[in-house]
Amino acid sequence: MRDAPTNDFEPTMTDDEALMWRIGADPWLDPSGSLLAVLDRPVDLDLLRRKVAAGIPSMPRLVERVADTDRPLEGLRWEIDPDFDLTKHVVEVAVPAPGDRRALLDLTTEIHMTPFPAGRPPWRIVLVTGLADGTGALIARLHHSAADGIGGLRMAEVFLTLEPDTAPPPDTDLDATLSEWRASATDHNLPDGAAAIWSALAGPVGLAKSTAAELALIGADPARAQHTAGHALDTARTVIDQLTGDPYLDSTSELWTRRSGGRYFVTAQMPLSGAKVAAKARGGTINDLYVTALADAAIACHAERGTESRSVAMSFVRSTRTDSGAGGNAFVPIKVRAPGAGVTPDERFAALSNAMAPSDASDGEPGLGAISALAALIPTPLLIRLGRDQGARIDVVTSNIRGAPVPIFVSDAHVLGSFPIGPVAGAACNATMMSREDSLDIGIMVDPAAIDDPDRFGNIVQATLDAYTTEAG
Structure with missing residues (x-):
């Protein structure tokens, strides 16, 4: 209803x-x-x-x-x-x-x-x-x-x-x-002109109120000043790192170096039940398995071209949404580094599972709101330049969406596949997964300047998923 x-x-x-x-x-x-x-x-x-x-x-x-x-x-x-x-x-x-x-x-x-x-x-x-x-x-x-x-x-x-x-x-x-x-x-609109002034002042007024409250607490507890200053500095550093990136997490690919505005779409699928078995056997989650499979495929793609992949620069999205409403944005993007050639897929799985696991430290990381507030101070042309620069440092952007575990329909038509497409945002590709009934449907949007044979890459991703499914029985 x-x-x-x-x-x-x-x-x-x-x-x-x-x-x-x-x-x-x-x-x-x-x-x-x-x-x-x-x-x-x-x-x-x-x-x-x-x-x-x-x-x-x-x-x-x-x-x-x-x-x-x-x-x-x-x-x-x-x-x-x-x-x-x-x-x-x-x-x-x-x-x-x-x-x-x-x-x-x-x-x-x-x-x-x-x-x-x-x-x-x-x-x-x-x-x-x-x-x-x-x-x-x-x-x-x-x-x-x-x-x-x-x-x-x-x-x-x-x-x-x-x-x-x-x-x-x-x-x-x-x-x-x-x-x-x-x-x-x-x-409910303010008088003409007043809305513009209020919009401009709302941020500073809110900041002033929170600052005044913090100063009052510092007055009652002088030791709080050092803690507050340190926390503010840590938050600023973390937000800036989100905007400028950690060089350790940058792409080391010698193959996927070019970027363009071109796009090429491929898809892949995996049984949800098989993914659950394979992930559980390794002590991790379905998302751990999904991200590992994409890293495995990227490494295999490089190997086919005679290039050793030392690591795969990846990012994933952690939702911070606390409601079930429509509209709005509530997530934080997180960069991770998948070990490349020289480790087994299981070792890669363990490394990624550990890197992506929520922790007390990550709970304190600023979300998209803090990043957006700082980005609001940056002129749009510079923000775009910064975004392109950061996107070019990532090989594979990943995200996943939990869909319906039961059949879904559009009018009387049964949905046989639901393949989401996320923003490539300057990376080599974006892979977004959505669950549906007993299927994991994956949409992979590729920059063909970076991955010059996207169909082959899609086939490698599918073969990697099939191997995990076969192993799960």
Whole structure:
């Protein structure tokens, strides 16, 4: 059952959202995420639009766009799109000939790389028709400023169901809902000009309040001054390390050195049950196994080309989300170094498992919010340059999203594969995994300038996963 309509509209763009929007100005760093859902049959476009329309009243973010502003003091903010048109966001496209799997993956890449139209909410859903085998597909794309992977999955509930459903939903008076939201947003706005001043002062005022409180505590406990100064310095150093990187964790690849704005999409799959057995046998988690398999594949790819990989520079995302809501960003990116040639896969697994395990020390690491707050002080061109530089130091970006353990449907079409796409962000590739029923579906977006035979790399990843599955029995 869908949630009741809400007017929970928050115009202020958080530092995290603003960071994602700013770096999105560079196609190389585009933080948008996508999902390719492979279906057992085609889906009716009109029915899908009606289902999405019925879900929008509980998902205000779907009608919010980034507001244009020429006020120097005003930060980025969200606003209800005054000309929102669902037919421009939920569309149908025919797959190019010959309509096979490769054509579908290439179409997915094209849609993933197509910029969002200016002045509209940054998302789209594309139904794919004309597949040669008679199946269907859906490609959903969402800008990272609107939601991270987990939040995006919650937003996908507007078209995903747990049962096949071809019954049209009740008619939704979307215009009335949007009018109500616009009125609510206007009623709660500050007078013209005051909002810009408040936005500019809110950060410093909050900082001043927290500083005053800390000074009061220092007055009561002089020893606190040394602790506070040390903690602040440690936090600043850690945030700067997140932005500038630890040289020890940088890529040592002599093969994957080039970078471009080009993209090439491949996929892989592994049975969830097999992954559980293989991971448990090694005393780790499914994520440990997944990241290790990607490192194994990168090393094997180098070996095939006669190059020894001393290490694999990787990153993974640790979610800090504490709610089940849609929209927003709550995660911290963490870099790790996978041992290269010269160690066994089990030794590599143990090293990565230890490096990725949460610890008391990592609990104190600043999350995306602290990084975004510092990044807000950096001019956008410099921020993009810094982002490109840091991305080029990473071989494989990884993330994973927990999906539904039961069958899921789009209308009456059973989802046979749900392959997520994360931002490459200047790295050699991004691999994002989503669980579905008894499957781990992995979408791998490759920079073909870095990995010049992406199909072969995808095959090596699949062979590596198959080997772990065979071992698990």
